[in-house]
Amino acid sequence: MSPFRSLIPISFAAVLLAGALVAVPASSAKKNGTFSDTGSMIAGSTFGTQTRLQDGRVLFVGGESFSTGPLVKLSSAEIYDPKSKTFAATGSMAVPRNNPTATVLDDGKVLIVGGTPETYAEIYDPATGSFSRSGSMAEARALHTASLLNDGRVLVAGGESPSTRATLQSAEIYDPKTGTFKATGSMTVPRRIQTASVLQDGSVLLTGGTSSVSQPERAGLYEALNSAELYNPKKSRFVSTGAMSTARYDHRASPLRDGTVLVTGGWRGGQTQASTERYKPSKRKFVRDASMSMGRAAHSASVGYYQGQEYVLVANGFFGTSPDDFGIDGSGESYNPYDKTFRTVGGMSTDRRGQVSTVLRDRNILFAGGVAFPDTPNVAELYKPVAAPGTVTDVMRADVAMARATVTWKKPRRDGGAKVTNYQYRIKKKGKSWQDWNGKKKKKLKVSGTSTYSKTFRKLKKGKKLKPNTKYVIELRGKNDAGGGPNQKVSFRTQR
Structure with a gap:
């Protein structure tokens, strides 16, 4: 990228006329493309x-x-x-x-x-x-x-x-x-x-x-x-x-x-x-x-x-x-x-x-x-180009108890041209509004010695604990330099 945004001439086209122009340094860009x-x-x-x-x-x-x-x-x-x-x-x-x-x-x-x-x-x-x-x-x-x-x-x-x-x-x-x-x-x-x-x-x-x-x-x-x-x-x-x-x-x-x-x-x-x-x-x-x-x-x-x-x-x-x-x-x-x-x-x-x-x-x-x-x-x-990664794969409810649920998944089949660096997730009670995304670097979610990632949910993001015999919905997505990919949804009901 050129180090400065260009000044434009005072009159070069019918659409634009006089104006005082100031060169402004171009912002640095993270090269995800x-x-x-x-x-x-x-x-x-x-x-x-x-x-x-x-x-x-x-x-x-x-x-x-x-x-x-x-x-x-x-x-x-x-x-x-x-x-x-x-x-x-x-x-x-x-x-x-x-x-x-x-x-x-x-x-x-x-x-x-x-x-x-x-x-x-x-x-x-x-x-x-x-x-x-x-x-x-x-x-x-x-x-x-x-x-x-x-x-x-x-x-x-x-x-x-x-x-x-x-x-x-x-x-x-x-x-x-x-x-x-x-x-x-x-x-x-x-x-x-x-x-x-x-x-x-x-x-x-x-x-x-x-x-x-x-x-x-x-x-x-x-x-x-x-x-x-x-x-x-x-x-x-x-x-x-x-x-x-x-x-x-x-x-x-x-x-x-x-x-x-x-x-x-x-x-x-x-x-x-x-x-x-x-x-x-x-x-x-x-x-x-x-x-x-x-x-x-x-x-x-x-x-x-x-x-x-x-x-x-x-x-x-x-x-x-x-x-x-x-x-x-x-x-x-x-x-x-x-x-x-x-x-x-x-x-x-x-x-x-x-x-x-x-x-x-x-x-x-x-x-x-x-x-x-x-x-x-x-x-x-x-x-x-670089694009967001594809959908995470092989999503499973690995363990569901009275007040917790563990979900596992594997990496997207397509990474969008850049390595997946994080996995993001959010949880809500079924019928309620989504809360903000949360996430961690992929290495912190990796199950040792496997190609599987895992996350156990015990609370909603606002700190409320999961309740027994209640339906919840989780969404997962991978993230690279171009952002988060499509959401993969999984539902479960906690045990009585």
Whole structure:
């Protein structure tokens, strides 16, 4: 990690203007995941797209660059090959596009939408390495979202007009079968710089963003929205859903395996937000979750799986506590959905924001592009993950008496890439609320001469002794540098 978070230039993009910037030392990171350099882009870019193709390669399209001097909007594209760890040029688009979207269709081709005053879309064909024009939208747009629906169509929603900067409320559907766009229901409010996440039931969750039209005089001063809405593809309409606890834009939303969506960071009132929240579709509401180590906006958030264990890597972006004091950060942190905590990871060699990230087939995460004062970096980086351990195995009630119970278990079959250092446990009376976790280093729980671990429970954590003829529940989990793994539950009734 670079020793200081980078200062950002006074004006390098339309979204951010003047601000007094102070360099802040980056925090030290415990390396439960590491970054390493891999290849260099032909044209370092920001505000472009990064999309994993069906063959595992990664397509980079458009954006803008000032690696070679003045700011230039790009029509070029390039391909990263994970096998050779190199970038190579591929076909160019018909027009430069800044803040477009790129969506992999069911046939493996890529739909490129927006980011230009032109309304027509383009299709990239990986087999030929070329772009071709496709249908036209009713409205040109940038800073919008594009979501692949379960039926193969694409929902394009909101954004701003590249010509007038007006925030858009409209949405359109692209049909790959006909190559055309068709208007669909409008959002409940105009939005740009929002997020859109496809839920497990096929609906699309849109969160936050801004409806502001005027250009702010300082960073992060657009008026943020806390509202959210759902798009129903079958009914072609948007409806409001529960609001977020914090208004935010330029944030990130990450759908998780359990069906919830983790929302992180963003701008609000000129400050980057450290808060996070999760959307629960079954209740149609947001609940607060753990806070990140620092406020972030225009960061990346990648959902990864390592040895079957889920994590969310949040990295880089803007940080700042006021419109006059902000900069670019080079750190990363990993969210563990099992114990709902963030932990710092090894930092990048280059501080950057506005970069994009892609989870590769080998489970590593590719970072490329973005802004790193004084230019847009060409160097790309790979993140090698560490995840929480798997579930403890062979859990047994070894001994149950009137006022005690002994439970035994064995180590998880998968350690998440880091050694299990502790085992954690908690106990409750059945039907009551859980108390806090407790735990010990694994060597203190090891049964001598065996591969088994053991813990005898005589009291609840608050000191109350176990009662005879009473049902209790115990949860166990292993813990490594990435946090605690999934809980393994065992129930028992004490003897009379």
